[in-house]
Amino acid sequence: MIQIQERLMKLPIIQGGMGVGISLSSLAGHVAKCGAMGVISAAHPGYNYEGFRKDPVGVNCQALKDHIHHAKEIAKGNGLIGVNIMVASQNYEAFVKASIEGGCDAIISGAGLPLDLPKHAKGKALLAPIVSSGKAIKLIARVWDKRYQYTPDFVVIEGSEAGGHLGFKKEDLLAKTYQKLSDILSDVKKELKVWEEKYKKTIPVFVAGGIDSGKKMAEFIKLGATGVQIATPFIATYECDASQPFKDMIIQCSEEDIELVSSPAGLPGRAIVNDFVKKTRQTGDICMKNCLHCMIPCTPEKTPYCISEALIQSVKGNVQQGLVFVGSQAARIHEMKHVDQVIQEYMDEMEENL
Known part of the structure; x- marks a missing residue:
């Protein structure tokens, strides 16, 4: 106990x-x-x-x-x-x-x-x-x-x-x-x-x-x-609240797929490198259609992308169009x-x- x-x-x-x-x-x-x-x-x-x-x-x-x-x-x-x-x-x-x-x-x-x-x-x-x-x-x-x-x-x-x-x-x-x-x-x-x-x-x-x-x-x-x-x-x-495509992304990833990314929150993060991450690295900017005004360090007119939108997209199942945060051990699942x-x-x- x-x-x-x-x-x-x-x-x-x-x-x-x-x-x-x-x-x-x-x-x-x-x-x-x-x-x-x-x-x-x-x-x-x-x-x-x-x-x-x-x-x-x-x-x-x-x-x-x-x-x-x-x-x-x-x-x-x-x-x-x-x-x-x-x-x-x-x-x-x-x-x-x-x-x-x-x-x-x-x-x-x-x-x-x-x-x-x-x-x-x-x-x-x-x-x-x-x-x-x-x-x-x-x-x-x-x-x-x-x-x-x-x-x-x-x-x-x-x-x-x-x-x-x-x-x-x-x-x-x-x-x-x-x-x-x-x-x-x-x-x-x-x-x-x-x-x-x-x-x-x-x-x-x-x-x-x-x-x-x-x-x-x-x-x-x-x-x-x-x-x-x-x-x-x-x-x-099975009990996790994320969509099945999100869970499948974890199951299918390899160690080579997991890297550090830069977050608009002003902190480094660990995520699976997908189409979204590649796009942020190639263009450095993904258009923000709206702002939820959720993060103190984020400046909407300067941020490379909206992290909230990126996380929402991935958890809903659009795993190539959003951010998939994981720990280093994800490839062993x-x-x-x-x-x-x-x-x-x-x-x-x-x-x-x-």
């Missing part, structure tokens, strides 16, 4: 939040049903709702509440339901409030430093920053303590092998001069000690990025991690499975190696 402050979950697994529309209520609910933490992405959860184009913020907030409710119905009291909210979102505060109103158990926040997350959600849900260095958690913990007399309830460390937006410089990723996940784990745990002592609580740490086996789970748990966050392996599941099968395989191998 894993205890995160006053909440409990049976398994040491967090399902990573994947947007747009990849991890919504079906995936998150079925992960939680197994006793882990299912996570809904706050990146346009209402993309397929009526009225989304006219009022994306209002519709996304309602969709968050709907999906949290539905995920909990699926989970039937098992596990936990979290929401992943990007700090880079223009409507960060609105999505935090909607998640709280929807009754989520946890808010996991990255793509920037969630320095003011406790202002909106302190004491209302478990709060966890996503970090990629000891330096980042040191800053976040100091700010939370000074401004809000609070400290993280748990922490997620995303290493260099994760999918989607990455908290590393692109040149470091290409040159492979980034810090190893095991070293980041050590640094983060050292930084958290002072806050664990001050607030008299244990702060669990989960590692993410390239965790493609139960053996790796065991390795990091031996190094002091409470558990792991897994995302890409859950895409090729070759078949469709059920969520409980994926989790059981991880757990069985973890137990064999502990």
Whole structure:
């Protein structure tokens, strides 16, 4: 049994939040049903709702509440339901409030430093920053303590092998001069000690990025991690909210198909190289027909493409006309499975190696 402050979950697994529309209520609910933490992405959860184009913020907030409710119905009291909210979102505060109103158990926040997350959600849900260095958690913990007399309830460390937006410089990723996940784990745990002592609580740490086996789970748990966050392996599941063409793209990709891309969010990302990615590299500009005003770093008149539109297209099934974010282990996924099968395989191998 894993205890995160006053909440409990049976398994040491967090399902990573994947947007747009990849991890919504079906995936998150079925992960939680197994006793882990299912996570809904706050990146346009209402993309397929009526009225989304006219009022994306209002519709996304309602969709968050709907999906949290539905995920909990699926989970039937098992596990936990979290929401992943990007700090880079223009409507960060609105999505935090909607998640709280929807009754989520946890808010996991990255793509920037969630320095003011406790202002909106302190004491209302478990709060966890996503970090990629000891330096980042040191800053976040100091700010939370000074401004809000609070400290993280748990922490997620995303290493260099994760999918989607990455908290590393692109040149470091290409040159492979980034810090190893095991070293980041050590640094983060050292930084958290002072806050664990001050607030008299244990702060669990989960590692993410390239965790493609139960053996790796065991390795990091031996190094002091409470558990792991897994995302890409859950895409090729029957319960995942993405379209089947999107899932097939994961199953059929090879290591050569996966590369780093530049995102309008101002961060490097890992994705499958398809027609869309090739076009962005050839022309450097894809016309934006409309703007959802969703990302703080994005300047509509200068951005090479709309990342929201690119993600929406791919998850709907137009996989050659949109962006397909994946983790480094995507090429090792070759078949469709059920969520409980994926989790059981991880757990069985973890137990064999502990």
